[in-house]
Amino acid sequence: MNARCAALCIASAVRSWARIRDSRLPLLLFLFLFYFHMLPLFALSSLFLSARAWNNGVAKLPPMGFNTWNRFQCGINETLMRDTAQAMLDLGFLAAGYNYVNLDDCWHLQDRDADGKLQVDSSKFPSGLNALTDYLHSLGFLAGIYEDEGTATCGGFAGSLGHEETDARSFVDWGFDFAKIDNCNSGDYPGTDAQRFSQWHDALKKVQADTGKMLVYTLVKWQGFDSWYWAPQISNAWRIFDDIQPNWGRIKEIINKASFIGQYARFYAHNDLDMLEVGNGGEDLSLNEERSHFTAWAMTKSPLLLGTDLSALSKEQIEILTNPEIIAINQDDQIAAPVQPFFWGKNLDGTDDPSFPAQYWSGYFQNTSTTAIMYLNFNDNPVDLNFTFDQSPHLDPDAKYAVRDLWKHRDLGEFAQFFFDAGVDTHDVRAYLFRKV
Ligand SMILES: *[C@@H]1O[C@H](CO)[C@@H](O)[C@H](O)[C@H]1NC(C)=O
Ligand SMILES: *[C@@H]1O[C@H](CO)[C@@H](O)[C@H](O)[C@H]1NC(C)=O
Ligand SMILES: *[C@@H]1O[C@H](CO)[C@@H](O)[C@H](O)[C@H]1NC(C)=O
DSSP: OOHHHHHHHHHHHHHHHHTOOGGGHHHHHHHHHHHHHHHHHHHHHHHHTOSOOOOOSSOSSOOEEEESHHHHTTOOOHHHHHHHHHHHHHTTHHHHTOOEEEOOSOSBOSSOOTTSOOOBOTTTOTTOHHHHHHHHHHTTOEEEEEEESSSBOTTSSBOOTTOHHHHHHHHHHTTOOEEEEEOOSOTTSSSOHHHHHHHHHHHHHHHHHHHSOOOEEEEOOOSSSOGGGTGGGTOSEEEOSSOOOSSHHHHHHHHHHHTTTGGGOBTTBEEEOOSOOTTSOGGGSOHHHHHHHHHHHHHTTOOEEEOSOGGGOOHHHHHHHTOHHHHHHHTOSSOOOOOEEEEOTTSOTTOOOTTSOOOEEEEEESEEEEEEEEEEOOSSSOEEEEEEGGGOTTSOTTSEEEEEETTTTEEEEEEESEEEEEEEOTTOEEEEEEEEO
């Protein structure tokens, strides 16, 4: 129940009231009184499920950049970070919008120093973290770092429980712009994960009061995924599913989860489908599957963090990751809502099927005269796609639309009432913009 529903319910109650027949009066009267009796409760719950996200002034749009984990795990060092930033510049990733370069786990030591501060592993970062962030900033990037809300990170390095403000202050002093906070080694402590992640939120606000600097705050609550209910009020992005893997099966599971929680995304508050695996799959991820993976992440407005050795990417993979027409939807500064399914295709609408998620998705782009459509072919053979405009809440069934294919970069002409397109390859994707004419 939320405020909008409450308003609709009142309107419909009033409408039914007008249609009352004498015989039903006692029942309706009872329901009416019951409803108003419950109103304070609805109002209270809508505070928690509030449509309002925490606007901390950063990450209005999904962050784009690079993160070390998927490809390098603990094998990180300052040379890798510098080389990656240079490659992002040379290969056009920065120009395409990928402007964060983020460390993940394993950058620091198991113990704090005598003042209780985190210590960088100087065998990996001999020049120190300030030198690293200065360098990244000098190339035009922003810098990200990682911690954990428990007593140790997943890799076993010092965790932040009880030290959130000290650590937030260190991150700001070291020149970082972005913090990812993980969820390992906290299960035995009092309080909920939501409370521990709120301690980071509070710490970031205190440090901002002292220094003027606010970090992008992304969190990974993997001990039971439910953070979309509360994380929009305290963070910029929250993970929605178990760790991604470079295979089609896991990518489908994540897309299936995303199909049910698009309504929680807001400006400054993003569903995080996890870092990208484009480039990491080898035989396990075809080019079609990489294109589908990237398109689904971008159009559901997930953060887009490259997770591979950029120097090993093929020309085709770079084209996938830098498609400006797809990135424009991810970075839409007018419409925060992601594309959501309007027609499941093979399965019945609403089906929760991690091995065959929803196929037809839509959402507005820039304004309500422009609609983004995504179609995913989970079949193991090529198929045609076909839908009627009245199926999508984002299309006007009485209007004519000029349609553009965002992967072929081609205008397809004008369409009315329904749209048909032939020959979507196995595990491939189509993405279109429909402009009302
Ligand atoms: C830095 O990390 C990369 C990636 O793991 C590795 O290939 C390289 O040898 C490392 N360099 C140093 C100096 O440790
Ligand atoms: C809606 O947005 C599209 C895409 O940016 C633009 O081409 C069009 O002019 C806009 N239409 C209106 C009515 O604002
Ligand atoms: C697509 O669907 C429309 C409306 O249901 C139908 O009239 C049309 O014949 C279909 N086209 C193809 C090629 O299947």
